[in-house]
Amino acid sequence: MGLLNGPLTFSRFMVVGRPPSDFSEFIDQRIKRHAFHGIGTDAQEKIMGWVGIENLLDTDFRHASYAWGDYLLFSLRIDRRSVPPSLLKIRALEAEQQHLKETGRKKIDKATREQIRDSVRQGLLGRTLPTPSFYEICWSVSNGSLLFTNLSEKVMQDFQDLFKASFDLTPLPYVPWDPQVMDKETAGNVEALQTADAGAVDPKTLGREFLTWLWFKSEERNGTILIPGVGETEINLVRRLVLESGDGDYSESVVCQGMHADLKEGRDALRRGKKIKEARLKLSRDAATWEFTLKADRFQFQSLKMPVVMDMKEEQENRDGRVLERIYLLETVIRSMDRLFAMFVSLRLPENWQHERTRMEKWLQSSSGQ
Template sequence: MGLIKGNFSFMQFAVEGRLPQAFNTFIHNRIKGNAFREAQNAAEEKRMGWVSLTDILDADFENANYALGDYLIFSMRIDRKLVSPKLMKIRLMEEQKRFLAEHKQTRIGKAMNEGIKEKVKLALMAKNDPVPSFYDVLWAVGQNKVYFSSLSDKVADDFVDLFKKTFSLGLKRLLPQEHPLALANKTDVNAASDDLAFIGREFLTWLWFKSEERNGAIALSKTEEVELHLLKRIALEAGEGEYSQGVVCSGLHAELKEGKEAIRQGKKVKEAVIKL
């Protein structure tokens, strides 16, 4: 759905470049100069241009009905001629058969076949009416941002090209994860991850202590207990990031004296192989 009715699904762009001083006159001339016009060539595959948001048949913008305060609103119309792949296959086979019979040949060269294929495609497109599509545009001039009502990368590429051709301004797509709120949340998530890592190291260190306390037996309640051993490999670490220091101890059923010494020095268990 678009700007006027229903939900508005959109891509967001930042406008790159300096706006001209006589902005209103510039916009009026440029948007009319690149308004949608019907194709003159019946075999033209794609054609696009600007039309009024409130009246898709109005491509003249006589009353500057794209201006709404600090915002510019209009639509991009794209007409495409679509050819059914199955119909294309049938017509191509028919044309190839006719060509072989006419020239008394048994095969068609690659270059000639490409020419026949293009001829068939143009003939089919000339018979078809174009299929129009409309995409709404909201240009928040004061914010230097543009909102475009499509999530298709292919359509967005057409929009960026037409926008640059019309206004001599570039567009940079703004991804959701680059939004300031998303970046702030990402920082919060990273902080939460650091907290979880700290808790995890503390828990593993406590678990090793409890497993050594009663030869692997850890009480779950007054009547239940579980037997747990840390073996083969234990990684310990102290500090964060580039300032972290670690040690790895390994050995089947070994006393892991080096690891216990690391515990005394303040290191915590980061990774361990646990046997229940």
């Protein structure tokens, strides 16, 4: 599974609210109360609850199996039933014909047709086996941050609803330009960008501008950047880049792929005003390397490959240490990207941006990008 091993895709949240003083007992009671207890024999379309992260059948959470040091690790299970539209259509037509035959009528009014359709649908749901899905959670209690291993808006909303009902705390989706999650300096810089006399910046576009700046930095000094509070870090764009212009039905995308995608097509798209929506990045520091796709609009990580942690299949005590080491490596790449973003926002201020922008324009117009 992603949090314990293998590639990892996740969205980020900040947990808002004041937890009770007896937090450990509170969590133990609430996670068990809202554990997954199976889907009934009726026609429920969806049922969800918490299960163990290692044993997906664990709904007892004995010995606080969700507790790993300062972290709470567990999974969300959602079972859904659905009826294929084509099956519902044919069964409803059959039921309507049967109704006409039994009543001797020639037509069915709208209300009756809807009742028949609903009855057929409920009957089909009751005979349909649910499909289970599992999503992992890593909750850092000390700093109120949380990772959820899915990017779907629908699934994230289900998670937020159950989490709030379970723990009386609110998980807010994280983006680094949200004043509720930023440090004071970065929050002040974002506010200054919004109110700048010479061209105010929409915070929602900052993620895309950030990825464009990262592309530029990846080709300057061989991609080496001195990140405040982190140190010398090398960052490169690899294999895939998605650019977009416009909104909604009027959006137009360009996808560039290749081992290191010389990305000539991507440069042309930038010159035409497109913004980078997502990029595959490789970040290296010391002897560690991370590779992932960063989605600019929500700052979500997709298919993150982390530095190798030794085999998890060993004694429990050592294994627990390996899991915590993996979480440490996960937090390291997240912190690096957040600080890179804060660095970009500082440079993006009007008094700093002209110099950086001039260099970026020269880079963009050059044939080699050097």
